[in-house]
Amino acid sequence: MIAFQNVSKFYENQTVLKNITFTVRKGEMAFLTGPSGAGKSTLLKLMYLAEWPDEGDIVIGDHHLQSLRMPEIPMLRRNIGVVFQDFKLINNLTVFGNVALALRIRGVSEKEIKNLVSEALKKVHLRHLSDSHPRSLSGGEQQRVVIARAIVAEPVVILADEPTGNLDPNTSADIIRLFEEINLQGTTILIATHNRELFRNTGRRVLKLDGGNLVAEEVG
Amino acid sequence: MSLSYSFKSAFQSLCREKWINILSIFTVASSLLIITLTAFFLYNIEIISNHLPERFSIVAYLKDNLSQEETQTIIDALKKRGEIVNLKYISKEDAINELQQALKDTSYILEGLSENPLSSSIEIRLKKDFVTSSSARQISEEIKKISGIDDVYYGEKIAEAIYLLKKSIQNISIIIFLTISTGVVFVTYSTVKILFYRRKEEIEIIKLLGATKGFIRMPFLIEGSAIGFFGGVLGIIGALLFYFAITYRLSMVIPMLKTLVFPLEILVLLPVTGILLGIIGSVIALGRLRL
Structure with a gap:
């Protein structure tokens, strides 16, 4: 399970994420979309603590990130499988x-x-x-x-940041099918992508980010 | 933590970055060789200087006309003192005989004497630790207070020289060891720092996969200690070559060099010192890791 509760992130004077609240249920596969610079990558980074939230709380499985101590970070990351855009x-x-x-x-x-x-x-x-x-x-x-x-x-959760960003449409479809297979085994998956074709007609929940705000939630 | 992975990773890095590692190993080896040669010379000077206190003695001159019982009482009182290794009673007759032997051909100068002008004496040898100027002075003053003792003589300058020589050897050893050790630590520090930066991207990936600080540090600690170890082994080889060169080759010209002793402890101490200094350098280089 992934849960965001009023999470905000600032870089100097700029608000990158503002009061983000959402939940991805255990075993669910959901998409996170939005234009470039919307804050998708930052949101994912907050989950495996490559970045720290400035406000709010995040729950990943059994880990409450707000109360997490430094030596517990490796344990959190071992519960998350991350698929990076740049591999x-x-x-x-x-x-x-x-x-x-x-x-x-x-x-x-x-x-x-x-x-x-x-x-x-x-x-x-x-x-x-x-x-x-x-x-x-x-x-x-x-x-x-x-x-x-x-x-x-x-892992309990798989996070994928633009997993098809560098791939052609056919290979991209293969990768999404692969995620579907993994999800069938009960793994929670959140995929960040700006490519709407990936979630069109999938029937999966899609969270829309824009300018650091969660602007909509719809079914793909 | 997977130790086999850490060793494998360290070994691969040693091979992959072979030139910087070879350079570091040779630098460490040269530094440790300097330590070894210094230790070698100081060790031999120490052996020689350890024999010097055996030649140092305090001479207590007895008053004339002491009875045998009174002399024995003085000897018993001296024997009770903890600082004394042994003592030797020299009668007036023994003293004049010794003097005659020492004068050899010029002993005729004693012929005009109507009576033996020398006093009976007790030659006292002190334990090594008490052969210092201050200890010898204090012991002499205490002996002088014993009834029946007329005067006490000790070689103040000799005691002072022996003490100073030993103290200087110790101080020089410490200064050389600390200076060179700092150099070795700096070499391993620089090497590990460079290797760490070269693998920064890889480390970032490992961190994101959930590696602990220990898992990240371990290959670098192994690599640092390996540099120290191989430096130590090369240092030993250099030191042994030097030793055999001076004992077999140079001793033909200077026979005294044959008596030099090679401290065998160095065979173990040098690689161990190398490993320890390597680890210290690596720990400083890695500093406080952020996860």
């Missing part, structure tokens, strides 16, 4: 190494890592590229690696 893959690690990193951080045994990574790569149809390096992959393939890394440790 954030480590180039000197293989596809396997990149996905396994999420598990190594959690102290999972090497034997278990082998099985879990293999399973995650199978889900994103990339098992055959396990030994490749990110630079040798296409944009769509790299995005799938990022998704595999986000789901491998079975």
